[in-house]
Amino acid sequence: xxxxxxxxxxxxxxxxxxLIYNGSPNTVSSPIHSPTHTPSPNTSPGQTSPPLGYSRPPxxxxxxxxxxxxxQSHLNFSHSVSNQMNNNIGSPHWQQQLNYAQLSRQSATPHxxxxxxxxxxxxxxxxxxxxxxTDPNNPNKxxxxxxSHRKTVNGDKKEYQFQQWMTIDLGGMGLKxxxxxxxxxxxxxxxxxxxxxxxxxSPEISKLRNLTILDISGNKLSSVPPEIGMLTSLKELLLFxxxxxxxxxxxxxxxxxxxxxxxxxxxxxxxxxxxxNEGTSSVITFLRDNCPDPPxxxxxxxxxLENEQANTGPDTFTLLCYxxxxxxxxxxxxxGYTPSWALxxxxxxxxxxxxxxxxxxxxxxxxxxxxxxxxxxxxxxxxKSDYDSVYWQxxxxxxxxxxxxxxxxxxxxxxxxxxxxxxxKQLIEFNQVALQRSDFKKTDDMFNRVITKDNIAVVTLLENxxxxxxxxxxxxxxxxxxxxxxxxxxxVAMLMDELDKFAQKWCxxxxxxxxxxxxxxxxxxxxxICGDFNSTPDSGVYEYLSRGTIxxxxxxxxxxxxxxxTSEGLTHKLSLKSAYSNIEELPxxxxxxxxxxxxxxxxxxxxxxxxxxxxxxxxKEYLTKIVGFPNAHFPSDHLVIxxxxxxxxxxxxxxxxxxxxxxxxxxxxxxxxxxxxxxxxHGHTTSKK
Numbered sequence: 001x002x003x004x005x006x007x008x009x010x011x012x013x014x015x016x017x018x019l020i021y022n023g024s025p026n027t028v029s030s031p032i033h034s035p036t037h038t039p040s041p042n043t044s045p046g047q048t049s050p051p052l053g054y055s056r057p058p059x060x061x062x063x064x065x066x067x068x069x070x071x072q073s074h075l076n077f078s079h080s081v082s083n084q085m086n087n088n089i090g091s092p093h094w095q096q097q098l099n100y101a102q103l104s105r106q107s108a109t110p111h112x113x114x115x116x117x118x119x120x121x122x123x124x125x126x127x128x129x130x131x132x133x134t135d136p137n138n139p140n141k142x143x144x145x146x147x148s149h150r151k152t153v154n155g156d157k158k159e160y161q162f163q164q165w166m167t168i169d170l171g172g173m174g175l176k177x178x179x180x181x182x183x184x185x186x187x188x189x190x191x192x193x194x195x196x197x198x199x200x201x202s203p204e205i206s207k208l209r210n211l212t213i214l215d216i217s218g219n220k221l222s223s224v225p226p227e228i229g230m231l232t233s234l235k236e237l238l239l240f241x242x243x244x245x246x247x248x249x250x251x252x253x254x255x256x257x258x259x260x261x262x263x264x265x266x267x268x269x270x271x272x273x274x275x276x277n278e279g280t281s282s283v284i285t286f287l288r289d290n291c292p293d294p295p296x297x298x299x300x301x302x303x304x305l306e307n308e309q310a311n312t313g314p315d316t317f318t319l320l321c322y323x324x325x326x327x328x329x330x331x332x333x334x335x336g337y338t339p340s341w342a343l344x345x346x347x348x349x350x351x352x353x354x355x356x357x358x359x360x361x362x363x364x365x366x367x368x369x370x371x372x373x374x375x376x377x378x379x380x381x382x383x384k385s386d387y388d389s390v391y392w393q394x395x396x397x398x399x400x401x402x403x404x405x406x407x408x409x410x411x412x413x414x415x416x417x418x419x420x421x422x423x424x425k426q427l428i429e430f431n432q433v434a435l436q437r438s439d440f441k442k443t444d445d446m447f448n449r450v451i452t453k454d455n456i457a458v459v460t461l462l463e464n465x466x467x468x469x470x471x472x473x474x475x476x477x478x479x480x481x482x483x484x485x486x487x488x489x490x491x492v493a494m495l496m497d498e499l500d501k502f503a504q505k506w507c508x509x510x511x512x513x514x515x516x517x518x519x520x521x522x523x524x525x526x527x528x529i530c531g532d533f534n535s536t537p538d539s540g541v542y543e544y545l546s547r548g549t550i551x552x553x554x555x556x557x558x559x560x561x562x563x564x565x566t567s568e569g570l571t572h573k574l575s576l577k578s579a580y581s582n583i584e585e586l587p588x589x590x591x592x593x594x595x596x597x598x599x600x601x602x603x604x605x606x607x608x609x610x611x612x613x614x615x616x617x618x619x620k621e622y623l624t625k626i627v628g629f630p631n632a633h634f635p636s637d638h639l640v641i642x643x644x645x646x647x648x649x650x651x652x653x654x655x656x657x658x659x660x661x662x663x664x665x666x667x668x669x670x671x672x673x674x675x676x677x678x679x680x681x682h683g684h685t686t687s688k689k
């Protein structure tokens with residue numbers, strides 16, 4: 001007996017997926033329909049595969065319900081194309097097309113797939129293999145009565161309804177139009193609208209971003225909307241027996257597509273040759289690499305914060321933070337939606353450098369910079385524009401040969417040599433810090449989860465040459481895996497502990513005779529902590545940095561044990577705030593088909609620094625036409641974030657209060673004219689918010 005109705009429903013769907021492509025429950029094979037998984041015929045291709053039309057009478061006659069929507073013109077055309085392509089019958093890719101086309105034509109009756117699923121449910125004992133669908137954030141807890149639970153950042157539980165059906169079968173109904181209301185069901189993963197009388201398809205189908213199977217075969221389509229290219233989760237796109245002569249280049253973004261069904265269409269070259277001889281992947285690659293560039297985005301807006309004035313005085317500086325996407329990680333497996341020329345490092349590195357230099361920021365914090373590119377490219381090029389730098393690689397580089405070490409990435413901090421002097425630099429290797437903590441040494445979680453991650457943070461102490469003010473700049477890259485929320489939190493906690501130790505040391509070595517700034521405690525030194533935190537605003541990392549404390553039983557720790565962190569909780573002494581929280585966080589800093597969200601931040605000490613300006617986000621209209629970064633206009637999957645700061649006036653060092661003494665700020669009467677950010681890259685314009 002199946003106790004969980006959700007388990008039964010999803011098991012039926014899995015079995016149904018196998019059934020409809022393999023004919024019967026007795027011939028079940030893998031539901032992944034790639035060329036390597038397609039069932040091989042038992043006899044020769046000529047014996048088992050039908051011609052492109054039917055070479056024998058359809059099972060129930062041409063006017064029977066079984067062929068509803070499959071017109072005589074379709075069959076005549078398909079038979080004609082078959083005669084032209086007989087010389088390709090031995091191609092395994094074309095053989096796959098023929099096999100799929102046959103199965104598609106057998107599904108012409110109304111609601112064929114739904115009826116097959118119902119039959120499978122009645123006739124097959126699937127209880128023993130049923131698998132409950134669980135909350136992906138906590139796979140150990142199945143939903144109860146279709147309702148799952150998720151803990152919020154404050155530890156409170158929030159209930160949300162779990163969707164129990166994700167397939168619609170409208171096949172074989174003779175439909176001429178489809179209501180746009182259908183496209184509101186963005187939870188669908190399978191949609192059958194095959195064997196109808198559709199002559200066009202609404203661009204609003206792009207809203208169904210979760211679709212993995214879309215069957216539009218056996219209609220009267222002479223074109224398909226380019227917006228289908230937004231459905232990057234598609235595994236199968238079946239377009240058999242339509243009137244398509246070509247495909248929109250935008251379909252090249254369907255990088256996860258295993259099967260593109262095109263047999264039975266009057267295809268033009270080169271699409272016809274690609275699908276016959278090389279299969280789906282070659283068609284997608286051709287479309288992707290030959291797709292015209294979309295129009296560039298509007299300039300990113302420079303936002304002046306309310307009641308703040310931009311200026312170029314000595315107490316004002318700008319800081320840029322950017323994960324540039326290391327060459328080694330920019331693979332077609334991960335970024336298959338990106339044209340190969342736009343993914344090539346020789347192209348991307350020039351765009352990255354152009355973008356970074358165009359903002360003319362005083363401090364640059366870059367992540368995912370490998371050693372070879374730092375030494376041979378970025379260091380040399382940025383030095384020409386007055387930048388000195390500090391760089392360290394991730395910890396794994398220590399165990400590698402010289403040649404292998406060059407491809408290991410790390411964090412690079414650049415600063416204008418004309419403005420700042422480097423007083424000290426420190427490397428934080430999180431796995432090494434964990435080994436040195438006495439309260440961590442006996443925990444399995446520390447050995448199995450923390451020490452195996454080689455993330456780092458680069459800490460620099462800079463002194464302003466004009467007024468001797470000091471700034472601590474932390475450039476970090478926290479572990480990426482979303483299933484290791486505990487590790488992210490532990491790494492950031494260790495970062496704050498180590499930073500406090502460095503700041504204590506730097507307070508005792510401050511030059512009080514030459515500086516009007518009174519650095520008697522770590523909290524008085526201006527501090528910026530920026531980088532790729534791989535943590536969203538609802539995470540424990542964000543809560544810890546912004547609030548200064550977190551409970552020892554926080555949900556992100558899970559059941560793992562990390563010494564005093566999980567026995568006493570976490571605290572830090574700085575008053576930190578995310579720079580972008582002054583205008584609300586951006587909609588995203590990382591933009592890909594599988595994830596869009598904020599994971600990059602610039603944190604600053606609010607008692608010593610004020611944010612006066614921020615670089616805004618990307619225009620929404622542009623984003624509706626692309627599936628993700630990198631692309632022709634954005635060389636990384638991350639977004640540049642940039643903030644302008646003003647150092648708050650120092651507290652005068654004096655033996656006793658002297659009433660009537662006024663303190664002037666260099667920025668109090670500054671004008672907006674000549675603002676350094678009226679430049680353009682994807683450009684930006686100045687406005688007040």
